[in-house]
Amino acid sequence: MKRLLPALLLLAAACKQKEYNADMLVKNAVVYTVDSNFTTASAFVVSGGKILAVGNADSLEQKYNAREVVDAQGAAVYPGFIDAHAHFYEYGMGLQEVNLVGTHSWPEIIDSVKAYSERNTDGWIIGNGWDQNDWTNKHFPDKAKLDSLFPMRPVILSRVDGHAAIANQAALNIAGVKPGQTINGGEIETSNGKLTGILVDNAVGIVTRKIPEPTAAIIDTALLSAQKNCFAAGLTTVDDCGLPYTMVNTIAELQNKGDLKMRLYVMLADRQENYDYLFKKGIIKTPRLNVRAFKVYADGALGSRGACLLKPYADSAKWSGFLLSNPKHFEEIAPKIAARGFQMCTHAIGDSAVRVMLKIYAANLKGKNDLRWRIEHAQIVSPQDLDMFGQYSIVPSVQPTHATSDMYWAGKRLGPERLKTAYAYKQLLKQNGWIPLGTDFPVENINPLYTFYAAVERKDLKGFPEGGFQPENALTRIEALKGMTIWAAKANFEEKEKGSIEPGKYADFVILDKDIMKVKGSEIPATKVTQTYINGVKVYDKK
Numbered sequence: 001m002k003r004l005l006p007a008l009l010l011l012a013a014a015c016k017q018k019e020y021n022a023d024m025l026v027k028n029a030v031v032y033t034v035d036s037n038f039t040t041a042s043a044f045v046v047s048g049g050k051i052l053a054v055g056n057a058d059s060l061e062q063k064y065n066a067r068e069v070v071d072a073q074g075a076a077v078y079p080g081f082i083d084a085h086a087h088f089y090e091y092g093m094g095l096q097e098v099n100l101v102g103t104h105s106w107p108e109i110i111d112s113v114k115a116y117s118e119r120n121t122d123g124w125i126i127g128n129g130w131d132q133n134d135w136t137n138k139h140f141p142d143k144a145k146l147d148s149l150f151p152m153r154p155v156i157l158s159r160v161d162g163h164a165a166i167a168n169q170a171a172l173n174i175a176g177v178k179p180g181q182t183i184n185g186g187e188i189e190t191s192n193g194k195l196t197g198i199l200v201d202n203a204v205g206i207v208t209r210k211i212p213e214p215t216a217a218i219i220d221t222a223l224l225s226a227q228k229n230c231f232a233a234g235l236t237t238v239d240d241c242g243l244p245y246t247m248v249n250t251i252a253e254l255q256n257k258g259d260l261k262m263r264l265y266v267m268l269a270d271r272q273e274n275y276d277y278l279f280k281k282g283i284i285k286t287p288r289l290n291v292r293a294f295k296v297y298a299d300g301a302l303g304s305r306g307a308c309l310l311k312p313y314a315d316s317a318k319w320s321g322f323l324l325s326n327p328k329h330f331e332e333i334a335p336k337i338a339a340r341g342f343q344m345c346t347h348a349i350g351d352s353a354v355r356v357m358l359k360i361y362a363a364n365l366k367g368k369n370d371l372r373w374r375i376e377h378a379q380i381v382s383p384q385d386l387d388m389f390g391q392y393s394i395v396p397s398v399q400p401t402h403a404t405s406d407m408y409w410a411g412k413r414l415g416p417e418r419l420k421t422a423y424a425y426k427q428l429l430k431q432n433g434w435i436p437l438g439t440d441f442p443v444e445n446i447n448p449l450y451t452f453y454a455a456v457e458r459k460d461l462k463g464f465p466e467g468g469f470q471p472e473n474a475l476t477r478i479e480a481l482k483g484m485t486i487w488a489a490k491a492n493f494e495e496k497e498k499g500s501i502e503p504g505k506y507a508d509f510v511i512l513d514k515d516i517m518k519v520k521g522s523e524i525p526a527t528k529v530t531q532t533y534i535n536g537v538k539v540y541d542k543k
Ligand SMILES: [Zn+2]
Pocket: 085, 086, 087, 241, 440
């Protein structure tokens, strides 16, 4: 009798446990939990916006009384995708401007701008996304056609990476740009003593700063339209890199109202007022918003030859690019950021820019640490400098679709030798044993499955090149999935609350129509998100 008693008690306890209430049971799924053992499960239970239990449906159904049952019908379920480097707000604004991504020629751009100007009859015409590398004639255009079409209305059209733009005379007049004018870290192009309208790097800002501030309503629309597309792509957290501090309140308010459900990791731009704001406030952390990082620019982009290289460009013998600020500036801000425990995230693309920043980081971080300072892009890294990432726990934050977009011309810029040191994600991963992945949207498409595909196959959407671009730097599927979930969360100091489907974490998850861990590589890009959940709430349904 004495022996039976504990068993009876256990049985009684088990019966009682059936009465546990839960909000949702997801069953009949292949759940990639992305826990430390990369285990799979067939079901999980959600309560109060968090994962309560993970296991198989039989045992979970016995224990929990779920208000709602989601039958995944055998589909694969993953933690919600995180984009570790993007421009969420800018993307949303871009949705309200002339979209020039994928245009093939200057005349095609002119047509798009004309069509836009007929739909939107006043104010500035702002366009984004052109890339002369996609044109047959790869030279920068000039402003003549824009001047004849829009003699009074200001027009500015930014290159896909934002590091160059073309403005018409009306816009240049408003900004007071004159032929022969010079600017540090930028270029105002002239031809035969006349402005061509082309502005490179810091020169772009002379004109864009004159664009009138968008109204509150336009900002809200931008954020909500960005969110809609991101949910449809399976994103549940996005890192927005380089916002002004004034956006923090706007975002928080829209989140508090319940309209903006997207979780955002916000990096403030490298400007004095942003430091003043955040140093005074300290880390801002709510379930959907995390502000503790600064986004700093070391150099420009490789496509526009703004990346700062150790040796000259292979296709421009005397040109090595340039730093966007005097290194003194970076040396001054780094200790201030370090002293307060904030995160420094620096855009560095060329091997010279990467080296300058690694050295400044090293001087402040001193050795292994947990400040998780990031080098954004880390596109070209001298083999000599690689080990510094590991020695100083510096996080390379990379965008696999950049490799497959740039591969057509990166070799021309860098030459074959140096190309081998570029987009070296596997090598970078080895440094700390983890690496966050992103897209840099709107520079690239927002779709995280394109990131996954580019990371593992090293091919573009045309399936080019057959064997993959520098395939020695491909990631495994497990690594790529971690890069979009748990490692991206870690880059944001959020690995304890998201990035995997484990008890206690937010119920952010996504259901796909194919299992990207198993389908043929060529089928990855066409894989579709069927449902996206944040905090256990469905925010996207393909049906
Ligand atoms: Zn970026």
